[in-house]
Amino acid sequence: MTRHLSSLAFMENFSTKLELALKNLSMAQFPPDARRTMRKFTSTEVAALLGVTEAYIRQVAAKEQGPEPEIANGRRLYSLEQVLELRMALAANGRKKWMNPRRTGNEQCQIVAVTNFKGGSSKTSTTIHLGHYLALRGYRVLAVDLDPQASLTALHGSLPEFDYRGGDTLYSAIRFDDPIPTKSIIHKTHIAGFDVICAGLELTEFETSVALEMRRSGGTGFLLRVSQALEQVVDDYDFILMDSAPSLNFLTLSSLTAATGVIIPVPAHMLDVDSTAKFLELAASYMQILDEVGTSAHWDFAKFLITKFEPNDHPQANMSALMRQVFRREFALELCHQIYRRSRCADVEAESL
Template sequence: MAEVSKPIHINSRIRENAESLASALEHHMLKSFAPDARKELRLFSAGEAADLLNISASFLRKLHFEDRIPDVHTTPGGRRHYSAADLTTIRKMLEENAKSPGAYLKGRREGDKVQVLSFLNFKGGSGKTTSSIHTAQRLALKGYRVLAVDIDPQASLTTLFGYQPEVDFLHSGSIYDAIRYEDPLPFSQIIQQTYFTGLDLAPGGLILQEFEHETPTALRNNIQPPFYARMAAALQEVEADYDVIIFDCPPQLGYLTMSALCASTGVLITVVPNMLDVASMSQFLQMSADLLDVVSGAGARMEFDFLRFLINRYEPSDGPQQQVVAFLRQLFGEEVMTNAMLKSTAISDAGLTQQTIYEVERSAFHRNTYDRAVDSLNAVNDEVEALMQKAWGR
């Protein structure tokens, strides 16, 4: 007679699985990074530096030859390598001698409003975090002052910056502390400086889920400001310090996402080009419109400089994906971004060590694979930069 299986106490089993996974992840981090180490940004080649400074490689060599810029790290073979701090110094020196203001420092000028960009979709796996962190890093490398805000309780963006949100920000120190209904902290107190020059982080964490739970009670008690205005109100303290603020939103249309939308000047909806994802996005857009109508009627600001659909994890050789992209372009026209973020093993491989393409060395990958991924990301992020510049009237 077959033995009857014993019932599983699901709460205990889930807790065991959670503890096992947490331990394994900590072990993986210790293998990737020393216990007391913080992530550091790599150096950039002369070609990469010239691209980020928007000058030619020959002009960069000329600047060194004429001693117009400080010397940088040079290998025994004579190759120069530049840190992000070096790029900032050189960019400022170039700007001082530029014929027109803003030629090299392209951030905000007097009268320009801070650009607040939300990356969002209803469906998980659409590349929101990958898109938002690469955009934040590319803009920082190009001289913009960037704040990345992680409002996803899963806190993947925070993890990519080298933190352990389930340990570092389990009870305090996350964005939740700045938007909570009882005794919120000044936004400046939760901002973390990162290893990326010009890029700060407002961390996420599991405690952010409390905002979703507390908001219905706050609405009944008429606590001010209401949920949709709390993010914008909190950001006012620090927005003068940044050119662009980037939200990585959770894969749900909750109070956190709506609070980010109500603070935003631009929206980027990530979409993987297959019909299931497009069908899910259709539902997401309808729900968004209905809910935003409600908060707009309550007094929320609903004016954006731009809204774009960002094609993500795109495989140009995939016939069905090509058809879906053509369908979206026919439907939404210029609201679909010209450039798509390609699906690449380089991006996923970099993620194994919690890094991005901009952080890993080119030598760690097959050259063509790496270049293809970087070119794709640069094209997307430079298109985002152009949208920001247009919003500033340039």
């Protein structure tokens, strides 16, 4: 029997059609010169972000001790840049030294890998929400998109001068031949203090290049590529968050080697928990190999994070109870509130909701 449908023709035809349709839609809704902007914050919201009372914010504004807010309909409105300026001014000039959360002295930048090879486990959502949360509270955050599908990149809108087809991804900094400086591929976003390293299809080339390098040299030097790239910018940030692809490939292994901490998002469903068990089993086999060759990874912490949780769903509640029993102190639910305070993650015990 002769099959009439050419796989090559099908893939090329519909990839071209879909790309053109999405491009037209993007051009209609988001012109090339469009840039996402951050909304302004009321004095009530500023007080909540800084951990003070609204009366204190009004007092600061009345004494002109901080940036001058915009007045609209009788309300004071602050940009995020002004909130950050106010945070630093109050920390430097007053008794509120705690208001500046950025690391000092010997505190190290936390490099956190958000990983699980089960697709749809909310790795990207976790990375984005955690990164935004930390940036709003004054930390310097770099999000690294390690997924060729580039969802984290796309969710931050049109970034100035970014073109993944032009080699503007992490692969440019970790390739074996003529890597470029990591700082040259970092992009500012519309959120002050939140930068990104974008992703694109060229990240898949790392898998091929590693295979060729291992055939040539026979070593495990590829495991240090991500670590070496991030080391160039580690002094500029308090947190570096890595959004991994849904696979345990060479790039994911390299990111786990670079990490100081790991978050494993797990939806409270049987199939997702079963997949996570297989992920841990496979990862353990790889880590054993790394131990044997002397390139083992050591972390400050590793936490499991339940995602997509509906407490009124009986099967999900049962699965959540199972994970609480198994993971215990490695279980993290209210992640943003209970982990990450001045980079001392290892000393924090996660509590339940």
